[in-house]
Amino acid sequence: MKSIDPETIEKLPGTRLKPTDTFRFRCHKDLSCFNRCCRNLNLFLYPYDVVRLKKALGLDADQFLETHVDVILREGNHFPDVLLRMADNETRTCPFLSSAGCTVYPDRPDTCRTFPVEHGILFRGQGQSERVSFFRPPDFCQGQHENQTWTLRGWADDQDAATYNQMTAQWAEIKSLFQKNPWGSAGMNSSKGKMAFMAAYNIDRFREFVFQSSFLKRYRIKKNLAKKWRINDRELMLFGFEWIRYFVWGIASPNIRI
Ligand code: SF4
Ligand code: SF4
Incomplete structure (x- = not known):
């Protein structure tokens, strides 16, 4: 979930969705793109993602962070980002991908369950913020041509994403404080x-x-x-x-x- 400022929102790719808007999407094993979206990713992990994944894998947080993440500090940021480390193979697959699909599906990260939608927090200053959402499937994603339609709420319910979205939004508020250097x-x-x-x-x-x-x-x-x-x-x-x-x-x- 990105922090967005009012100047950049119009330049972001994808279709902005209001709560009543709908989008077409259905993902299933018969599509030629099945599993293609689970490779070569910059997959950001938020704090609640780590809690859920490490528990699902039977690891403690130290072991999970050591084995599965890269921590990077981007220029101009004062708090690092945590990225899921892709497998060291030719197509850099997600380490949790199998030929049958996602092996951590009930505990998959927020980004995976929200996909093909991406949420961000638009900060308007003076403590005012608003959640914004974009429909942004990659071109190869065949699911966007299926006939099933969703609202944002319906999609979040279907993906059991409410708790994840809420925890990530709370984290995004804190992360936005780190645009200033406290250290x-x-x-x-x-x-x-x-x-x-x-x-x-x-x-x-x-x-x-x-x-x-x-x-x-x-x-x-x-x-x-x-x-x-x-x-x-x-x-x-x-x-x-x-x-x-x-x-x-x-x-x-x-x-x-x-
Ligand atoms: S690319 Fe889209 S339709 Fe294909 S597997 Fe991924 S999410 Fe599903
Ligand atoms: S966690 Fe699951 S859904 Fe997310 S990229 Fe990995 S295999 Fe795909």
Whole structure:
């Protein structure tokens, strides 16, 4: 999910969709393009994608990040992007692709379940933002010529994408803060930078930090919240987002009190 500014929105490729608009699409094994879209990708993984995939694969977050992602810092950004590492073969296939299709289908990343639609957040300044959506299948995608029609809502329901879209939108709001540099010259290698990356992408280490450091002695946290964070990755991740806002940007949170 991209952060978009009002100047660039008109230049983006694809067809912009309003909530009542429809698009044609149906993907199935009989199409000549079957599986072609799952190779040679720059597939961005958002924090909730990592939580779901590492659990589905039976890995902890360290193992998942080590084995399956590349972390890149793009020029002008002050928080890195996390990309799924493609297989080291001729066509750079997704590591989760088999001849029968996606082997992690119930836990596939947000981008995969939203495809052929892409969402972005249009930031209008002064805290105002709006979700925008584009229908953007690649030319080779035969699914766009099928007769089934969808609204954005219908497609999200069909793909069980609501939670993913919501978590990614919340992350995009935080990521947009990093258009400014909060780290100074030390960059992401500063202790604050490492903490922020952990809170976003390494839920197992972040849980250790919350429960095994002096964190719960230094901050007054409601017992029922801490209880949820012990067992629920999504709840802990939402707190991780709050924590980044608080300790990197000084944005107050009702859940974090000294
Ligand atoms: S290219 Fe389009 S129709 Fe073909 S497999 Fe991928 S999503 Fe389905
Ligand atoms: S995760 Fe699944 S749907 Fe997404 S690119 Fe890989 S194989 Fe395709």
